[in-house]
Amino acid sequence: MKANTDIFLNMKIPAIQAPMFLISGPDMVINACKSGIIGCFPTPNARTTQILEEWLDTITKTLAQHDAPVAPWAVNLIVHPSNKRLSEDLALIVKYKPPIIITALGSPKSVVDAIHSYGGLVFADVINPTYARKAANAGVDGLVLISVGAGGHTGYLSPFTFMSEIRQWWDGIVVLGGGINSGDSIVAAQALGADFAYLGTLFIASEEATCQPEYKKMVVDASSNDIVSSDAITGVTANWLKQSLIQAGYDLENMPKKGEVDFTKNGADNKRWKNLWAAGQGVAASTSISSVSQIVIKLDKEYKFALAKLNKLQKLRGFG
Secondary structure (H helix, E strand, C coil), rough: CCCHHHHHHHCCCCCEEEECCCCCHHHHHHHHHHCCEEEEEHHHHHHHHHHHHHHHHHHHHHHHHCCCCCCCCEEEECCCCCCHHHHHHHHHHHHHHHEEEEEEECHHHHHHHHHHHCCEEEEEEECCCCHEEEEEEEECEEEEHHHHHHHHCCCCHHHHHHHHHHHHCCCCCEECCCCCCHHHHHHHHHHHHHCCEEECCHHHCCCCCCHHHHHHHHHCCCCCCHEEEEEECCCEEEEEEEEHHHHHHCCCCCCCCCCCCCCCCCCCHHHHHHHCCCCCCHHHHCCCCCCCHHHHHHHHHHHHHHHHHHHHHHCCCCCC
16 A cells, blocks of 8 residues: 555644653644644553553544644554564554554564555664665665754764765655754754654653653753763663763763663663653753643744744845
């Protein structure tokens, strides 16, 4: 079945509310889509397959019943071998047919055919050109480039470098992530060649976020100086709020060796996540707790203003 790219026509701005562990759920996804951007959640946030089915059913029915056009929604599927629920989660995805699946932490090859069977799009989350080529060879429709500064698991390449190299050989959909926290950042991502921008940290301090109030407050109070990169916690390099590491008993000058990537041990039920909180380098953009719709309204105003400013500068300098 041919993938349907017309689903993007109802979007207000070219942005995706990125999936965040223990933060994004049905309410965030639904309100993001109603506001005009793609909403997404990771399947591990639903602690059982039964809860996952309830979430998928709720999102599907709520968006279908909305009286105005909505942006498409997405599900983040962890394809790492340690994810023992992968086959069960995939079966539910095929049943409920979310328009977009974003794979992470492994090869998307095992899920591409199943998603394409109902006309869904598959985007693969990658942190370097090597993984990007492997994902492209697996038949994905889009690449999510995680560059330096992203929250949760992060990349290490400059977005300029990453985008430029990928666009040399890939003409499919590209999503760019890493420290994007404003409407002008979205315009900048498009100028680099991205189709969509990936924004996660900005939505931690939202009313719909399912994390602790203390987590939201720490994000509101933080700046880029409060972000620490480490692979000691989950086995992949991620950006963490410095104060949360200190509260959890870590010595920032003597962090443990690289952790183990294991979604059986490090899943949503692990009590360590009570005090360990991730955020990206763009954390300073969150200055208060707002609703998802308010965040998108602000992004839309910034986006339009940045486009107008860019067009004015081009004309003043004789480029347009």
